[in-house]
Amino acid sequence: MFIQPWDAGLDEAEWQSWIAEGHDFGQLSVNGLPGHPPVVVPTHFTGDGTHLLIHLARPNPVWRTIEHDPNVTFTVIGDYAFIPGPWRAKSDTPPTDGVPTSYYAAVQFSCRAHIVDDPEAKADLLRRQLAHFQPDGDHAPVGADQPPYGRMLSGIRGLRLEVADVRAKFKYDDHKPVEHRAAVADRLTERGAGLDVPTARQQLRRLDRMGPWQP
Template sequence: MLIHPWDAGSDEESLAFVRANAFGQLIAGGRGRDVPVVVPTQFVLVDDRRVVLHLARPNPVWRAIEENPNVVLSVAGDWAYVPGAWKVMPGEGDPGAGIPTTYYAAVQLVCEATVVMDSEQKAEILRRQIADLDDRLVDPAEHVRLFSGIRGLELTIREIKGKFKYGGNADTEHREYVAKRLAERDGPGDAAALGHLQRRSSVSPS
């Protein structure tokens, strides 16, 4: 992932985004494969160096992890299309000549994967995963007879790569102009993108 200096996210900023967007792509390259195994999955960021999740036992990712425990957890979102006309302020020229872009956030966690087979450890992973989502469920250990159909996974984070592409290479005046347009359009993803833009550059849409 290309990360320009003006797009780079700190570890704190990147992990906060991952924590708020707990669904991503687990990528296991394995060894000698034409393409990696890519698995869409929910997960829990336990702390700043650990992620846990579970997957079905037949999932092809397990073989790839056996071959090579180094994996990437990729999370992206909060994206919004920025029309070219928004990049040209009034009086600067033809709005049709503006160059469009897409604002987005993306974080890639480079991790070492450890497969979890113990039933109690699987139950603890499941407890963490449902804790903030559904407080009506019984304790996962009540379903221990089904645990043979899943495996747990613990990811130890070795590197955090965060990219927050929200006009960081533009001057304040142009960022404020885009912020105003995002607030006016208020389409899917616009509020999240505006929040990142304001947080990262202290601009106002007013």
């Protein structure tokens, strides 16, 4: 992932807070077997500090590739929007001369994957995931030796992704003048399509924290 200096995360707390806000769905990318393309799997995830926790169906073809090479990348993308060229045109040029772009936030985790096959360890992984996604506890107990989950554990395998490196990108035209960034955020809010509003919120958050771009 190419990151311009003005698009870089300001500190670890920035991307950690962004993930904690509910960005808990991403893509697991695994090197393919010799002669085959990489395998990419969309999935929810949770974390336990230094690991990302995932479970996938046992028939998933990703297992063979992980066993061949456990070095993987997990990518989370959100708060994205297309920015039309006229919104970015300089004041002394025709609006049609503006160059369009995309705004987005992305966090990439470089990891070493550890497969979880022990029934009790898989049950513990599921309990951690349910604690995140169903915090009200409105589900049956998850145990390796009791229904309904116990009999289904054989149909899944777990993954603990040991995080080795994190790269964060917040691409919101932070190198542009303050007035330009504020105006684009207003236009995004007014347009209100797709993820326009959360995209504007990210742009204003970065603007408030960064102010004018300083190389």
